[in-house]
Amino acid sequence: xxxxxxxxxxxxxxxxxxxxxxxxxxxxxxxxxxxxxxxxxxxxxxxxxxxxxxxxxxxxxxxxxxxxxxxxxxxxxxxxxxxxxxxxxxxxxxxxxxxxxxxxxxxxxxxxxxxxxxxxxxxxxxxxxxxxxxxxxxxxxxxxxxxxxxxxxxxxxxxxxxxxxxxxxxxxxxxxxxxxxxxxxxxxxxxxxxxxxxxxxxxxxxxxxxxxxxxxxxxxxxxxxxxxxxxxxxxxxxxxxxxxxxxxxxxxxxxxxxxxxxxxxxxxxxxxxxxxxxxxxxxxxxxxxxxxxxxxxxxxxxxxxxxxxxxxxxxxxxxxxxxxxxxxxxxxxx
Numbered sequence: 001x002x003x004x005x006x007x008x009x010x011x012x013x014x015x016x017x018x019x020x021x022x023x024x025x026x027x028x029x030x031x032x033x034x035x036x037x038x039x040x041x042x043x044x045x046x047x048x049x050x051x052x053x054x055x056x057x058x059x060x061x062x063x064x065x066x067x068x069x070x071x072x073x074x075x076x077x078x079x080x081x082x083x084x085x086x087x088x089x090x091x092x093x094x095x096x097x098x099x100x101x102x103x104x105x106x107x108x109x110x111x112x113x114x115x116x117x118x119x120x121x122x123x124x125x126x127x128x129x130x131x132x133x134x135x136x137x138x139x140x141x142x143x144x145x146x147x148x149x150x151x152x153x154x155x156x157x158x159x160x161x162x163x164x165x166x167x168x169x170x171x172x173x174x175x176x177x178x179x180x181x182x183x184x185x186x187x188x189x190x191x192x193x194x195x196x197x198x199x200x201x202x203x204x205x206x207x208x209x210x211x212x213x214x215x216x217x218x219x220x221x222x223x224x225x226x227x228x229x230x231x232x233x234x235x236x237x238x239x240x241x242x243x244x245x246x247x248x249x250x251x252x253x254x255x256x257x258x259x260x261x262x263x264x265x266x267x268x269x270x271x272x273x274x275x276x277x278x279x280x281x282x283x284x285x286x287x288x289x290x291x292x293x294x295x296x297x298x299x300x301x302x303x304x305x306x307x308x309x310x311x312x313x314x315x316x317x318x319x320x321x322x323x324x325x326x327x328x329x330x331x332x333x334x
Contacts, residue, residue: 108229
């Protein structure tokens with residue numbers, strides 16, 4: 001355990017390094033901490049902190065910088081956050097997809113880093129379904145969700161259907177199945193398929209299959225804004241290999257999605273510091289994230305991705321308030 005003096009010096013060192021991006025020497029630390037300590041005493045404390053793996057000394061400098069463990073201790077036990085600074089921002093609630101896009105932009109603009117939002121899980125309930133004959137045994141399936149979102153899928157069928165048959169089948173399906181989730185329709189079909197006319201049964205099975213496929217694809221949508229902001233971050237611009245690794249993460253959306261899925265399993269703001277675990281495999285990146293809700297149910301995750309040397313107190317405010325704005329905008333969109 002650290003004594004109060006060591007904690008205060010570590011806090012001052014992390015805050016100074018976040019602000020300046022330069023290794024912190026004992027003279028600077030003495031001024032920043034406000035403690036009346038001799039340079040020798042400060043050097044002894046810094047040596048102890050280094051032995052504990054909380055700070056490190058770069059080869060080119062006599063100063064110290066925080067390690068991943070040092071950042072974690074700072075974030076968990078020393079961070080104080082003042083809320084309310086960004087409360088004036090609003091997100092229009094006209095279209096869910098626009099809310100998500102605007103939220104990613106807002107996160108990026110406020111943080112000057114990268115804003116990331118995992119789009120909400122799309123409703124599996126359909127309001128209306130239509131079939132359109134494109135050519136022999138080739139159909140367009142049009143699926144309309146309760147909130148008016150439209151999904152189009154082209155399917156190939158074993159039999160050829162006339163447009164009259166397709167209209168009749170769509171009318172039957174809308175009359176008997178509209179308002180049900182695709183999973184419920186699938187279960188009902190298992191028991192009702194014997195009593196349905198063959199063309200209706202086969203078309204319904206095809207519609208269920210493409211609906212499930214469309215919903216599954218939508219779960220993987222990640223909206224990213226502000227990748228170019230990292231070009232202005234000295235931690236990356238001074239080392240192109242760091243920048244390339246960061247951009248590779250943004251290109252590999254599946255990995256980003258897994259990372260944010262972990263964040264969405266917790267209440268409130270979570271901080272993932274690079275190199276701590278496989279969640280964030282890059283030592284030079286950190287993620288501040290939070291889940292967002294629709295009518296009290298968590299439906300997605302959003303966050304800021306930036307350098308490990310970021311102002312965590314400010315990022316927590318930005319992410320926390322944006323998650324509340326998104327939750328409010330989507331909950332009022334009916």
